[in-house]
Amino acid sequence: GENVEQHPSTLSVQEGDSAVIKCTYSDSASNYFPWYKQELGKGPQLIIDIRSNVGEKKDQRIAVTLNKTAKHFSLHITETQPEDSAVYFCAAPLNQAGTALIFGKGTTLSVSS
């Protein structure tokens, strides 16, 4: 089955700086890579996702890049703001059937003003 590793586990940045979180996966057949944001006391919510037929996707201040050869994908947040402080999770399909997602261990991002 798939295995997802996420780094770093914690990340502290100053407001306005960029933040990058990286995940690696093990199954070269995986084709869907979402990123979730979890605020305190809430369930995770999708913020951006990418499929294996594209290398990069952007949505305002966030972007995701995918390197299929190296089997890693990254979340980039530019011009960070205090409200970006949260736990971020990457995920990949559990199996080739894509019937479930498995998640990385999460990154706690702290943005100080």
Add this chain to the structure above:
Amino acid sequence: DAGITQSPRHKVTETGTPVTLRCHQTENHRYMYWYRQDPGHGLRLIHYSYGVKDTDKGEVSDGYSVSRSKTEDFLLTLESATSSQTSVYFCATGIGKATEAFFGQGTRLTVV
């Protein structure tokens, strides 16, 4: 929260007692999932369902069972709760394969 209701939201139970957590959805999503969240472990998949009465094991299924008798309800049962099952449990739903998962608000379970 995509019409997902988890109940109860908080529960304290004693070691050795059975516990059932309920997930109810109003979105008619085919897929439903149970995850547990623990510090240092992130979100781990317990069981999932791909249709009524169709379920499969996830990463950490030992000690848990599930049932789905209706599209809208997915039950997670701890047959005999242990302290290692103290966790926050999240239910999620999905429309199809390799697509977005929508999460509920979570259930905090404490086994004493």
